[in-house]
Amino acid sequence: MTQKKQHVTIKGTKDGLIFILDDLCEYTFLRDELIEKLSSKHYQNNEGPEVKVRVHAGYRYLSKEQRIELTEIITNDKNLSIEKIESYVITLEEAEEMKQQSELLTLTRVVRSGQVLRVKGDLLLIGDVNPGGTIMATGNIYVMGALKGIAHAGFEGNEEAVITSSYLVPTQMRIADVIYEADKVQSNQVMEAAFINQETEEITIQKVQQLIRYRPHLQKNLHQIID
Template sequence: MTQKKQHVTIKGTKDGLNFLLDDRCSYESLLEELKEKLSTKHYQGSDEPDVMVNVKVGHRYLTEDQAEEISSIITEGRNLAIEEIHSDVLTKAEAELLRQESQVVTLTKMVRSGQVLKVRGDLLLIGDVNPSGTVMATGNVYIMGALKGVAHAGFEGDTKAVVAAALMSPTQLRIADQIHQFDEGDKGVAMASAYLDSEAESFKLERVQDLMRQRPNLQKNDSQIIDG
């Protein structure tokens, strides 16, 4: 006798329950088995606090209505609460956001006083940032020129982001939510970089050459090197 394949696997963790839903069966079969497994007295409601549930659907794409339907089946009449429904399938919007976050935006221009240049991903600016000018990136900021204004790297919270400049003479540097002010009249430092010390949560200013020791993940495209 052939054993019926299980489409729903429920595993307990120290934080709650994981519901592993098969991504190769029909949606209807999945719901049928989910209802069957949750029909036992073990999952009926009680006075106990809600147990958090993480639902993992693999490579199955769920519409909003389907996600709501699965959530309702799991939680209705039970002390279970959905923490997250995770799918390995990316929507077009999510894929586009990932593409933008991983790209290097290269611009050749001067950022004048009062201007704000804001990009998603890393910024490579071939030009100067004048006093009172501001450049911002969700990733790293690289200035092939004089940085005399404000640079804000990782402005959505990336504490691993860095700022590097051919001439580092800013009025202010920001990485994530950390701010470092500079004294007026500072002549600046050639080929310098700034990053956050993960232990002290303070700014470190060093030579550009030291970045690879502090941030080895910056080397993203070494597979594209033809020779060397």
């Protein structure tokens, strides 16, 4: 007698549970087996601490509706919560969004009072940001000039973003939702970098030379270096 193939594998870790989904079977088989497995008394107990669940879908593309359905199956009337649903497959729109977020836009200009410059990805501005001017990027902000206005890096929630400037005297800086007010900024801030300190959850200013200690992931495409 052949053993029935399992389409859902549930593994326990120190951080919670991992649901590994077969990426070759039909979605309906996967859904029905998940419902069956989670119908046991072991998972029906909704008392006690919440258990985090990570779902690995492999090379299966899950539509928005399927993600919602799986989330409801896993969490309804159970002390389980979805931490993340992962898949190796993404849509063209998601790929384009990732491409934009990783790109560096270089501009040579002065951002004057009243002007607002918003970009996707990282921004390299060769020029000044005057008082009353604002620059915003979903990624990092690099200013080869004086930053005297407002700078908001990671404005879509990226707390790993950084702000650097040749002369850092802003009226305000923001990284994600964290604000650094002008009255905390000292004058003569030459070649400085601002980032969120993970321990204090506040924006810290250091010399740009120290940035590699706190944000080593900023180094990219090292294979392009010619010895």
